[in-house]
Amino acid sequence: MNHKDLFDLTGKVALVTGASRGIGESVARTLAAYGAHVIVSSRKIEGCEAVASSIREHGGKAEAFACHIGEMDQIDNAWEYIESTHGKLDILVNNAATNPHFGPIETTDVSAFQKTVDVNIRGYFFMCSKAAQLMKKSGGGSIINVASVNGVSPGHFQGIYSITKASVISMTKAFAKELGQQNVRVNALLPGLTDTKFASALTTNDAIKKQALMHIPMNRMAEPDEMAGTVLYLASGASSYTTGTCINVDGGYLTM
Template identity: 65%
Template sequence: MPSSLFDLSGKIALVTGASRGIGEAIAHLLAQHGAEVIVASRKAPACEAVVQRIRENGGKAHALACHMGELEQIDAAFAHIRERFGRLDILVNNAATNPQFGHVLDTTVEAFQKTVDVNLRGYFFACVAAGKLMREHGGGSIINVASVNGVQPAPMQGVYSITKAAVINMTQVFAKECAALGIRCNALLPGLTDTQFASALTQNPQVLEQWLPRIPLGRMARPEEMAGAVLYLASDAASYTTGTALEVDGGLLA
């Protein structure tokens, strides 16, 4: 049984971008610790597959199709959560995109707009909608998945890095303005993680030759290694933690 500090029984948690990778790992761990998890991503079948695996392990989960780059879908998702669950205790903003890997001077307007819409605008309005629900029930916890790129921009990932820096600042804004409402807001900064999303990096030997020597632990992370940090930030163990940017990067930024 989990320690009471990490017990999420009775909590309703929304995890975006939860159909694979870091988001899926987070959804599984929150469910293992008692949360009823809403698994959100663009495609319903992928969400349903994760929900099935959570339920097979004894957890509670529900699928919700939502494109975080579309404001109408965000509004509809939170309206559904309000109607079905009546509350939201935990939001994990994890959905992200990085459509362009190349020199910053070659950035297209389309790639710029898509990255900002999902990584920044989507996060912001999800925080707003979640915060309004949390305010009605005495508080909650918001975790925004940013990136080490938000502290040290990575080559060939210009706009992505810019949006992740903005997410860190946005997290501090919500932390300061919502603390009196009982709402905590923190950011997770993953380092290089072995996911399909990061495959342009993790499957490129030249990139790995550059990155791995910079990581004191000498390897990339597994998605599951990000989930523990989110569990901490979502739980009562972090009751006095808000506005932080928690680096889980193998020592990269040390």
């Protein structure tokens, strides 16, 4: 392989969930910049189309597709569409997630618990499962699950979210172990504190933010674009012998 082509994604089809903003948007733009045809997905089609249109305006290949991964019928519809339209999927970035409860773990109500589990565990699991089935048919592919450092060290007042992200880490390893011989690689990105709307409960409260930065050796939050390079590596031929791994992109947080 020409080493200059290690990150070339020309001809690849990629699905990025939660791609209308934040980390997902940055990942979608990066994969498109390296040649992939990107299916930009999230719950609302308007946000997806805004990102997809911008990618196309900058010379990339992208389309919008609405899918709420907390709803099984929408997951089924998404995969039926992908297989009938593209016939394959080379890259899945499982990024969509939810965190409706920010507060003491013992006050988590059933509704918040169920919503978090439905999206962050059930949704990720069946997106991986559907991707694996399609990728096996077409010779392989790469699945990247966006977990969190909270899956390793639970976040304060983020109990059920942290529990589901720990599940994503275990899920990543389980899928990787069973799919390795089918040339389907499964890895995880573990972001640290990142300046996104999703993390606004942490980033917009000065006291909480100051406390959080004390535990980050680099003493700052990440920008969403700082997550995209790791996903590009895991999606591309540069990581052809990498599966079942979880990469921390956290400014050193987990070293503390």
